[in-house]
Amino acid sequence: xxxxxxxxxxxxxxxxxxxxxxxxxxxxxxxxxxxxxxxxxxxxxxxxxxxxxxxxxxxxxxxxxxxxxxxxxxxxxxxxxxxxxxxxxxxxxxxxxxxxxxxxxxxxxxxxxxxxxxxxxxxxxxxxxxxxxxxxxxxxxxxxxxxxxxxxxxxxxxxxxxxxxxxxxxxxxxxxxxxxxxxxxxxxxxxxxxxxxxxxxxxxxxxxxxxxxxxxxxxxxxxxxxxxxxxxxxxxxxxxxxxxxxxxxxxxxxxxxxxxxxxxxxxxxxxxxxxxxxxxxxxxxxxxxxxxxxxxxxxxxxxxxxx
Ligand SMILES: O=C(O)CCC(=O)C(=O)O
Ligand SMILES: [Fe+2]
Numbered sequence: 001x002x003x004x005x006x007x008x009x010x011x012x013x014x015x016x017x018x019x020x021x022x023x024x025x026x027x028x029x030x031x032x033x034x035x036x037x038x039x040x041x042x043x044x045x046x047x048x049x050x051x052x053x054x055x056x057x058x059x060x061x062x063x064x065x066x067x068x069x070x071x072x073x074x075x076x077x078x079x080x081x082x083x084x085x086x087x088x089x090x091x092x093x094x095x096x097x098x099x100x101x102x103x104x105x106x107x108x109x110x111x112x113x114x115x116x117x118x119x120x121x122x123x124x125x126x127x128x129x130x131x132x133x134x135x136x137x138x139x140x141x142x143x144x145x146x147x148x149x150x151x152x153x154x155x156x157x158x159x160x161x162x163x164x165x166x167x168x169x170x171x172x173x174x175x176x177x178x179x180x181x182x183x184x185x186x187x188x189x190x191x192x193x194x195x196x197x198x199x200x201x202x203x204x205x206x207x208x209x210x211x212x213x214x215x216x217x218x219x220x221x222x223x224x225x226x227x228x229x230x231x232x233x234x235x236x237x238x239x240x241x242x243x244x245x246x247x248x249x250x251x252x253x254x255x256x257x258x259x260x261x262x263x264x265x266x267x268x269x270x271x272x273x274x275x276x277x278x279x280x281x282x283x284x285x286x287x288x289x290x291x292x293x294x295x296x297x298x299x300x301x302x303x304x305x306x307x
Contacts, residue, residue: 001223047080066235082289204302208297231259
């Protein structure tokens with residue numbers, strides 16, 4: 001893991017993407033596509049594409065790890081990008097460096113979008129690295145604080161439960177989440193997510209620019225498998241893979257902005273707030289989000305905390 005992390009992180013020497021699993025034909029020996037049965041007929045919400053159109057892969061050398069490609073509609077992606085940025089509003093557990101003014105702490109995205117000075121705007125983006133939902137995580141004690149929580153956003157729980165049910169994970173409850181805000185040049189160091197008191201799968205959704213994700217083993221020294229994650233991809237760490245080391249060594253600009261492709265007939269967003277959807281469809285209003293996304297990736301990592 002450590003060697004691969006250094007290799008894919010490197011700024012001086014661009015890494016080769018030859019070994020990175022992107023779930024294309026070249027990876028056919030490393031992956032296995034799985035079929036699922038969806039019994040919900042034609043209806044699906046949450047900005048998800050119909051599950052018949054999802055491409056679901058298992059990684060042969062990493063049992064329990066599931067990668068879903070092509071899971072979100074364009075409008076669905078836009079809605080979740082806007083919503084995840086909005087969750088930072090009035091959130092008590094954000095990493096926004098304390099030197100920033102009260103208005104940025106209260107409403108990061110508003111402060112960022114209204115900042116005219118480019119350097120200050122970039123500094124604001126650099127200051128906002130994560131935000132937590134549900135049971136808030138304490139990064140110092142590495143524990144969830146049972147007395148420090150907010151209601152878990154209902155529509156995000158609905159989305160994760162829909163994905164969980166489709167994959168056959170019943171009775172899932174989203175209780176905590178970390179929203180990770182990355183920009184090109186940032187990384188997430190190798191870690192295991194072991195503060196949860198149950199072994200329910202971890203659901204990780206990616207939006208915006210692309211990333212290389214490394215899945216390792218039980219020890220930091222174990223080798224790691226590099227996987228490409230694009231906007232709209234879902235990673236599920238279940239069963240044997242749930243508590244393995246993983247990391248994000250690199251964020252890079254995507255060639256296909258799948259959140260901006262509006263040729264779809266069905267957006268599957270009927271359950272969302274109409275005004276918010278309207279904003280997502282209005283190209284003028286969307287410009288500020290595209291500006292934010294130009295060098296940024298947003299990941300939300302959802303967990304069940306209690307048994
Ligand atoms: O950004 C990612 O894809 C992974 C995030 C992650 O591992 C975490 O939040 O624990
Ligand atoms: Fe993690």
